[in-house]
Amino acid sequence: MxxxxxxxxxxxxxxxxxxxxxxxxxxxxxxxxxxxxxxxxxxxxxxxxxxxxxxxxxxxxxxxxxxxxxxxxxxxxxxxxxxxxxxxxxxxxxxxxxxxxxxxxxxxxxxxxxxxxxxxxEPSQERPLVTGPPNLRAMEANxxxxxxxxxxxxxxxxxxxxxxxxxxxxxxxxxxxxxxxxxxxxxxxxxxxxxxxxxxxxxxxxxxxxxxxxRGEENEPTAAVEPARKPLKPFVLLRDKLQAHVFGAGYPSLPTMTLEEYFQKEIDEGKIQLDSRNPGPQEEAEEKEAAEVKKELEVETDDRAALQKAREWDDWKDDHKTGWGNRDNMG
Structure with a gap:
């Protein structure tokens, strides 16, 4: 050659x-x-x-x-x-x-x-599992x-x-x-x-x-399976702040707290003040609004007693016209 x-x-x-x-x-x-x-x-x-x-x-x-x-x-x-x-x-x-x-x-x-x-x-087949912080000096040298x-x-x-x-x-x-x-x-x-x-x-x-x-493990995942995450709840548009607090951000059929728990939470946080004074006009209006909201929420959460009471009230209003029983309006 x-x-x-x-x-x-x-x-x-x-x-x-x-x-x-x-x-x-x-x-x-x-x-x-x-x-x-x-x-x-x-x-x-x-x-x-x-x-x-x-x-x-x-x-x-x-x-x-x-x-x-x-x-x-x-x-x-x-x-x-x-x-x-x-x-x-x-x-x-x-x-x-x-x-x-x-x-x-x-x-x-x-x-x-x-x-x-x-x-x-070349990495050894029997090399021990690496634990602890990385070797910064080796990384820098590399x-x-x-x-x-x-x-x-x-x-x-x-x-x-x-x-x-x-x-x-x-x-x-x-x-x-x-x-x-x-x-x-x-x-x-x-x-x-x-x-x-x-x-x-x-x-x-x-x-x-x-x-x-x-070993017959070819169908198994090669990496550790992450724990299943909780599915995100759908967001809905809520009518007011109070409804949002009671029901949370999720679907309205899954309330996060009752009305009593919500009001108690407001009291504990000092957002609602309780005293022995006679309520003023503004406080009376707020109480009236809160009562109406409470009534609506009880109906929406399928409170049977509240629902029955509401139905009876509607029936009574049908049989008793506005002004009946008011002597000032008697002609």
């Missing part, structure tokens, strides 16, 4: 990868998945070529790797990125393969002193790391745009080529550090769901 052939395979895979990145087709479409599969096969073939040629050794540093070969360190990163887009295989198996590729890539780059970043820790990677990413993109693209980088001098490849590797290192936590989380969720299916 000649290095030139390896270069051809790598370049072909890179071109397909760029087309996939700019494609407007759905990731799950047949055309997209076909090209994706072809690209992955080319990258796997290139990986086998690198192994057969023994291009890399753990006992060397990045400086000892030739400029034409250093780009092949990207192979596991490209495989990890493309594997994440596969929709035709079992998702959990796909995620596990992608994790292996990304971890291998970051570990290899760390071995070659291309980064000082540690591989994000936030600062993300900001740092974001700034570094933008800086790398600017530098790479000035230099050129991978397709035409071989036309540059060796120093420029090497600078470009190192920038490209750093860019993918940052991408891997961002992708791994998301892979961990999705894989953990799928494993949890798989265990539930094994």
């Amino acid at each position: 000649e290095p030139q052939k390896l270069s051809s395979v790598f370049n072909e895979a890179w071109e397909i990868n760029e087309k996939l990145d700019s494609s407007e087709s759905s990731t799950g479409s047949g055309e997209y998945q076909t090209q994706l599969s072809k690209c992955i096969q080319l990258l796997e073939r290139a990986t086998l070529m690198v192994n057969d040629l023994s291009l890399f050794s753990q006992n060397e540093t990045a400086e000892e790797i030739s400029t034409s070969d250093i780009r092949y360190l990207l192979l596991p990163a490209l495989l990890g990125d493309l594997t994440m887009r596969i929709t035709t295989d079992e998702r959990l198996d796909t995620l596990n393969r992608a994790k292996v590729y990304w971890k291998d890539f970051i570990a290899r780059c760390k071995c070659y002193e291309l980064t000082e970043e540690e591989i994000p820790e 936030r600062e790391a993300k900001i740092k990677r974001y700034k570094e990413k933008k800086d790398i993109e600017k530098k790479m745009q000035v230099i050129g693209t991978l397709k035409y980088i071989t036309t540059k001098d060796e120093e420029t080529q090497r600078e470009y490849y190192l920038l490209l590797l750093k860019s993918w290192i940052n991408k891997g550090l961002e992708e791994l936590p998301g892979l961990y989380q999705e894989a953990e969720m799928l494993e949890f769901m798989a265990k539930r299916r094994e």
